[in-house]
Amino acid sequence: xxxxxxxxxxxxxxxxxxxxxxxxxxxxxxxxxxxxxxxxxxxxxxxxxxxxxxxxxxxxxxxxxxxxxxxxxxxxxxxxxxxxxxxxxxxxxxxxxxxxxxxxxxxxxxxxxxxxxxxxxxxxxxxxxxxxxxxxxxxxxxxxxxxxxxxxxxxxxxxxxxxxxxxxxxxxxxxxxxxxxxxxxxxxxxxxxxxxxxxxxxxxxxxxxxxxxxxxxxxxxxxxxxxxxxxxxxxxxxxxxxxxxxxxxxxxxxxx
Numbered sequence: 348x349x350x351x352x353x354x355x356x357x358x359x360x361x362x363x364x365x366x367x368x369x370x371x372x373x374x375x376x377x378x379x380x381x382x383x384x385x386x387x388x389x390x391x392x393x394x395x396x397x398x399x400x401x402x403x404x405x406x407x408x409x410x411x412x413x414x415x416x417x418x419x420x421x422x423x424x425x426x427x428x429x430x431x432x433x434x435x436x437x438x439x440x441x442x443x444x445x446x447x448x449x450x451x452x453x454x455x456x457x458x459x460x461x462x463x464x465x466x467x468x469x470x471x472x473x474x475x476x477x478x479x480x481x482x483x484x485x486x487x488x489x490x491x492x493x494x495x496x497x498x499x500x501x502x503x504x505x506x507x508x509x510x511x512x513x514x515x516x517x518x519x520x521x522x523x524x525x526x527x528x529x530x531x532x533x534x535x536x537x538x539x540x541x542x543x544x545x546x547x548x549x550x551x552x553x554x555x556x557x558x559x560x561x562x563x564x565x566x567x568x569x570x571x572x573x574x575x576x577x578x579x580x581x582x583x584x585x586x587x588x589x590x591x592x593x594x595x596x597x598x599x600x601x602x603x
Contacts, residue, residue, distance in 0.1 A: 351510045358517045364405070364525050371518040372407045378507045379499070380471065380489035383407045384416065387485040387522060389590045394432070395423065396484055400577070401591075403527045408490075412466055425463070426456040431475040431486040437512060439504060440471045441497040467493055470500045474512065476519045485519050526592045534593050538572040541565055542594050546585045 354374055361367040368385070375383050385405040390397035399420065406413040415421055422428050426443050446452050447460055463469070470491040478484060489511070491500050504511075534542070537558070544554040555562045569581050576587045588594040 351513055354514060355517050358514070358521050361521060362525075364403075364522050364527070367518055367521045367525070368405045368407075371514055374514050375489055375511065376407075378511055379492050379495055379503050380511075381407060381492055382468075382490040384413075384422075384488040384490075385486070385518075385522075386422070387483075387519070387527070389480075389483045389527075391432075391482050391484045396432075397482075398577075403522070412468075421459065421462070424455045425459040426452050427473045427488065429456070431473055432484065435475050435477050437504075437508070438473045438475075439497065439500055440469070440473070441501070444497065470495055470497045472500065472504065472511070474515050476516065479523070485523070487515050487519070524592070526596060534572055534575055534588065535568075538568045538575065539588070539594050539596070541568040542572050542581070542585050542588050545569070545581055546589070546594065 351374075354370060358367055358370050361370060372381075372383055375381070383406065385403075386396065387403040388396035388401065390401045396402055399417075404413075404417045406417070408416065426446060427438070427440065430438055430442070443452075443460060447457065452460070468490050472489045472491075474487045474489075476485040476487075491503075495503075540558060541554055544557055549557065551562050551565050554565045558565065569584070572588070573579065573581060573584045576584050576591075576593075578584050578587055585594070
Protein backbone atom coordinates (compact mmCIF):
# COMPACT_ATOMS: atom_id res chain seq x y z
CA UNK A 348 0.00 0.00 0.00
CA UNK A 349 2.92 2.36 0.60
CA UNK A 350 3.67 2.33 -3.13
CA UNK A 351 0.07 3.37 -3.84
CA UNK A 352 0.26 6.64 -1.89
CA UNK A 353 2.18 8.67 -4.51
CA UNK A 354 -0.28 7.46 -7.15
CA UNK A 355 -3.22 8.57 -5.02
CA UNK A 356 -1.70 12.05 -4.79
CA UNK A 357 -1.28 12.19 -8.56
CA UNK A 358 -4.86 11.07 -9.14
CA UNK A 359 -6.22 13.55 -6.59
CA UNK A 360 -4.50 16.45 -8.37
CA UNK A 361 -5.02 15.29 -11.98
CA UNK A 362 -6.60 18.14 -13.98
CA UNK A 363 -8.81 16.13 -16.36
CA UNK A 364 -10.91 12.98 -16.43
CA UNK A 365 -8.62 11.56 -19.10
CA UNK A 366 -5.55 12.08 -16.90
CA UNK A 367 -7.27 10.41 -13.94
CA UNK A 368 -8.29 7.47 -16.10
CA UNK A 369 -4.83 6.99 -17.55
CA UNK A 370 -3.24 6.92 -14.10
CA UNK A 371 -5.76 4.44 -12.72
CA UNK A 372 -5.64 2.15 -15.75
CA UNK A 373 -1.86 2.11 -15.56
CA UNK A 374 -2.10 0.76 -12.03
CA UNK A 375 -4.85 -1.77 -12.81
CA UNK A 376 -2.83 -3.02 -15.78
CA UNK A 377 0.13 -3.73 -13.52
CA UNK A 378 -2.14 -5.86 -11.33
CA UNK A 379 -3.37 -8.02 -14.22
CA UNK A 380 -6.36 -6.00 -15.41
CA UNK A 381 -5.37 -4.03 -18.50
CA UNK A 382 -8.98 -3.99 -19.72
CA UNK A 383 -11.28 -1.78 -17.67
CA UNK A 384 -14.74 -0.23 -18.06
CA UNK A 385 -16.05 2.62 -15.91
CA UNK A 386 -19.50 4.17 -15.92
CA UNK A 387 -20.97 7.08 -13.95
CA UNK A 388 -24.53 8.35 -14.03
CA UNK A 389 -26.13 11.12 -11.99
CA UNK A 390 -29.53 10.44 -13.48
CA UNK A 391 -30.24 6.83 -12.52
CA UNK A 392 -33.78 5.53 -12.19
CA UNK A 393 -35.07 2.66 -10.12
CA UNK A 394 -34.04 0.00 -12.63
CA UNK A 395 -31.41 1.61 -14.85
CA UNK A 396 -28.64 4.20 -15.00
CA UNK A 397 -30.88 6.52 -17.00
CA UNK A 398 -30.43 7.83 -20.53
CA UNK A 399 -27.17 6.39 -21.93
CA UNK A 400 -26.37 9.79 -23.48
CA UNK A 401 -26.08 11.24 -19.96
CA UNK A 402 -23.70 8.54 -18.70
CA UNK A 403 -19.93 8.90 -18.56
CA UNK A 404 -18.23 5.86 -20.09
CA UNK A 405 -14.50 5.25 -19.93
CA UNK A 406 -12.78 2.16 -21.26
CA UNK A 407 -9.39 0.65 -22.00
CA UNK A 408 -10.90 -2.20 -24.01
CA UNK A 409 -10.22 -2.40 -27.74
CA UNK A 410 -12.61 -0.19 -29.77
CA UNK A 411 -14.50 -3.11 -31.32
CA UNK A 412 -15.52 -4.49 -27.94
CA UNK A 413 -16.13 -1.13 -26.27
CA UNK A 414 -18.45 -0.07 -29.10
CA UNK A 415 -20.33 -3.35 -28.76
CA UNK A 416 -20.44 -3.10 -24.95
CA UNK A 417 -21.48 0.53 -24.57
CA UNK A 418 -23.07 1.77 -27.75
CA UNK A 419 -24.89 -1.48 -28.36
CA UNK A 420 -26.31 -1.44 -24.83
CA UNK A 421 -24.85 -4.87 -24.09
CA UNK A 422 -23.77 -3.79 -20.58
CA UNK A 423 -27.40 -3.55 -19.46
CA UNK A 424 -27.98 -7.23 -20.25
CA UNK A 425 -25.21 -8.57 -18.02
CA UNK A 426 -25.65 -10.06 -14.56
CA UNK A 427 -22.94 -7.79 -13.17
CA UNK A 428 -24.87 -4.70 -14.30
CA UNK A 429 -27.77 -5.91 -12.17
CA UNK A 430 -25.40 -6.67 -9.31
CA UNK A 431 -23.86 -3.18 -9.47
CA UNK A 432 -27.27 -1.49 -9.40
CA UNK A 433 -28.35 -3.51 -6.37
CA UNK A 434 -25.10 -3.56 -4.37
CA UNK A 435 -22.12 -1.55 -3.19
CA UNK A 436 -18.65 -3.00 -2.77
CA UNK A 437 -16.61 -5.53 -4.74
CA UNK A 438 -17.55 -8.75 -6.52
CA UNK A 439 -15.33 -11.19 -8.38
CA UNK A 440 -16.82 -12.60 -11.55
CA UNK A 441 -16.84 -16.09 -10.05
CA UNK A 442 -20.22 -14.92 -8.72
CA UNK A 443 -21.58 -14.95 -12.26
CA UNK A 444 -20.35 -18.49 -12.89
CA UNK A 445 -21.84 -19.68 -9.60
CA UNK A 446 -25.21 -18.11 -10.49
CA UNK A 447 -25.02 -19.61 -13.97
CA UNK A 448 -24.37 -23.12 -12.65
CA UNK A 449 -27.19 -22.71 -10.12
CA UNK A 450 -29.62 -21.69 -12.87
CA UNK A 451 -30.20 -18.30 -11.27
CA UNK A 452 -29.48 -16.07 -14.27
CA UNK A 453 -32.11 -14.80 -16.68
CA UNK A 454 -31.98 -16.02 -20.30
CA UNK A 455 -30.64 -12.60 -21.30
CA UNK A 456 -27.89 -12.81 -18.68
CA UNK A 457 -26.99 -16.35 -19.77
CA UNK A 458 -26.65 -15.12 -23.33
CA UNK A 459 -24.44 -12.26 -22.10
CA UNK A 460 -22.11 -14.77 -20.42
CA UNK A 461 -21.86 -16.71 -23.67
CA UNK A 462 -21.17 -13.61 -25.75
CA UNK A 463 -18.53 -12.31 -23.35
CA UNK A 464 -16.83 -15.70 -23.46
CA UNK A 465 -16.61 -15.35 -27.25
CA UNK A 466 -14.56 -12.20 -26.64
CA UNK A 467 -12.33 -14.06 -24.16
CA UNK A 468 -13.84 -12.27 -21.16
CA UNK A 469 -14.52 -14.62 -18.27
CA UNK A 470 -12.76 -13.63 -15.04
CA UNK A 471 -12.49 -10.26 -13.36
CA UNK A 472 -13.73 -7.92 -10.67
CA UNK A 473 -16.56 -5.40 -10.45
CA UNK A 474 -16.54 -2.52 -7.97
CA UNK A 475 -19.81 -0.70 -7.30
CA UNK A 476 -19.14 2.64 -5.62
CA UNK A 477 -21.19 4.04 -2.73
CA UNK A 478 -24.16 6.15 -3.84
CA UNK A 479 -23.74 9.81 -2.88
CA UNK A 480 -27.35 10.47 -3.89
CA UNK A 481 -30.26 8.28 -4.93
CA UNK A 482 -29.70 9.39 -8.55
CA UNK A 483 -25.97 8.66 -8.75
CA UNK A 484 -24.36 5.34 -9.59
CA UNK A 485 -20.77 4.61 -10.51
CA UNK A 486 -19.17 1.23 -11.18
CA UNK A 487 -15.89 -0.19 -12.47
CA UNK A 488 -15.34 -3.49 -14.24
CA UNK A 489 -11.85 -5.01 -14.45
CA UNK A 490 -11.41 -7.90 -16.87
CA UNK A 491 -8.54 -10.24 -16.07
CA UNK A 492 -5.78 -10.48 -18.65
CA UNK A 493 -5.98 -13.42 -21.08
CA UNK A 494 -4.86 -16.64 -19.42
CA UNK A 495 -6.01 -15.62 -15.93
CA UNK A 496 -8.93 -17.61 -14.52
CA UNK A 497 -11.09 -17.18 -11.42
CA UNK A 498 -8.48 -18.79 -9.18
CA UNK A 499 -5.81 -16.42 -10.47
CA UNK A 500 -8.11 -13.44 -9.84
CA UNK A 501 -8.73 -14.66 -6.30
CA UNK A 502 -4.98 -14.75 -5.72
CA UNK A 503 -4.53 -11.25 -7.11
CA UNK A 504 -7.40 -9.97 -5.01
CA UNK A 505 -5.93 -11.47 -1.87
CA UNK A 506 -2.57 -9.86 -2.60
CA UNK A 507 -3.53 -6.54 -4.21
CA UNK A 508 -7.22 -6.10 -3.49
CA UNK A 509 -6.77 -3.32 -0.93
CA UNK A 510 -4.63 -1.30 -3.32
CA UNK A 511 -6.98 -1.87 -6.25
CA UNK A 512 -10.00 -0.74 -4.24
CA UNK A 513 -8.17 2.30 -2.88
CA UNK A 514 -7.05 3.46 -6.33
CA UNK A 515 -10.51 2.78 -7.76
CA UNK A 516 -12.22 4.85 -5.10
CA UNK A 517 -9.80 7.75 -5.49
CA UNK A 518 -10.28 7.60 -9.25
CA UNK A 519 -14.06 7.67 -8.85
CA UNK A 520 -14.04 10.53 -6.35
CA UNK A 521 -11.75 12.65 -8.53
CA UNK A 522 -13.80 12.01 -11.67
CA UNK A 523 -16.92 13.11 -9.79
CA UNK A 524 -15.24 16.47 -9.13
CA UNK A 525 -14.27 17.18 -12.75
CA UNK A 526 -16.35 18.30 -15.75
CA UNK A 527 -18.02 15.17 -17.02
CA UNK A 528 -17.76 14.37 -20.71
CA UNK A 529 -20.95 12.79 -22.03
CA UNK A 530 -22.19 11.90 -25.51
CA UNK A 531 -24.19 15.08 -25.84
CA UNK A 532 -22.36 18.09 -27.22
CA UNK A 533 -20.60 20.21 -24.62
CA UNK A 534 -21.68 23.69 -23.60
CA UNK A 535 -19.86 26.57 -25.24
CA UNK A 536 -18.16 29.16 -23.06
CA UNK A 537 -20.96 31.68 -23.71
CA UNK A 538 -23.71 29.15 -23.01
CA UNK A 539 -21.97 28.26 -19.78
CA UNK A 540 -21.62 31.90 -18.79
CA UNK A 541 -25.29 32.63 -19.47
CA UNK A 542 -26.38 29.66 -17.35
CA UNK A 543 -24.08 30.71 -14.53
CA UNK A 544 -25.58 34.21 -14.44
CA UNK A 545 -29.11 32.76 -14.47
CA UNK A 546 -28.12 30.49 -11.59
CA UNK A 547 -27.05 33.62 -9.72
CA UNK A 548 -30.59 34.95 -10.05
CA UNK A 549 -29.98 37.45 -12.85
CA UNK A 550 -32.72 38.40 -15.32
CA UNK A 551 -32.27 38.17 -19.07
CA UNK A 552 -31.66 41.91 -19.22
CA UNK A 553 -29.12 41.66 -16.38
CA UNK A 554 -27.30 38.85 -18.19
CA UNK A 555 -27.30 40.81 -21.43
CA UNK A 556 -25.68 43.77 -19.69
CA UNK A 557 -23.12 41.59 -17.90
CA UNK A 558 -22.21 39.72 -21.09
CA UNK A 559 -22.25 42.79 -23.29
CA UNK A 560 -24.78 41.33 -25.74
CA UNK A 561 -28.45 41.82 -26.58
CA UNK A 562 -31.26 40.09 -24.65
CA UNK A 563 -32.05 38.18 -27.85
CA UNK A 564 -28.49 36.82 -27.91
CA UNK A 565 -28.81 35.76 -24.27
CA UNK A 566 -32.00 33.89 -25.15
CA UNK A 567 -30.16 32.20 -28.02
CA UNK A 568 -27.33 31.08 -25.71
CA UNK A 569 -29.85 29.70 -23.22
CA UNK A 570 -31.84 27.93 -25.95
CA UNK A 571 -28.72 26.26 -27.29
CA UNK A 572 -27.71 25.29 -23.75
CA UNK A 573 -31.10 23.65 -23.23
CA UNK A 574 -30.72 21.76 -26.49
CA UNK A 575 -27.19 20.62 -25.62
CA UNK A 576 -28.35 19.31 -22.26
CA UNK A 577 -31.63 17.91 -23.65
CA UNK A 578 -33.91 19.69 -21.20
CA UNK A 579 -37.02 21.83 -21.61
CA UNK A 580 -36.45 24.73 -19.22
CA UNK A 581 -33.51 26.92 -18.29
CA UNK A 582 -33.93 25.92 -14.64
CA UNK A 583 -33.48 22.29 -15.68
CA UNK A 584 -30.42 23.27 -17.71
CA UNK A 585 -28.88 24.94 -14.65
CA UNK A 586 -29.57 21.86 -12.52
CA UNK A 587 -28.27 19.39 -15.09
CA UNK A 588 -25.24 21.52 -15.94
CA UNK A 589 -24.37 21.64 -12.25
CA UNK A 590 -24.73 17.87 -11.81
CA UNK A 591 -22.44 17.30 -14.79
CA UNK A 592 -19.92 19.87 -13.55
CA UNK A 593 -20.43 21.76 -16.81
CA UNK A 594 -20.94 25.16 -15.18
CA UNK A 595 -19.15 27.03 -12.40
CA UNK A 596 -15.88 25.52 -13.57
CA UNK A 597 -12.56 26.39 -11.98
CA UNK A 598 -9.71 28.01 -13.90
CA UNK A 599 -8.27 26.14 -16.86
CA UNK A 600 -5.36 23.91 -15.81
CA UNK A 601 -1.93 25.28 -16.60
CA UNK A 602 0.02 23.01 -18.93
CA UNK A 603 3.78 22.98 -18.90
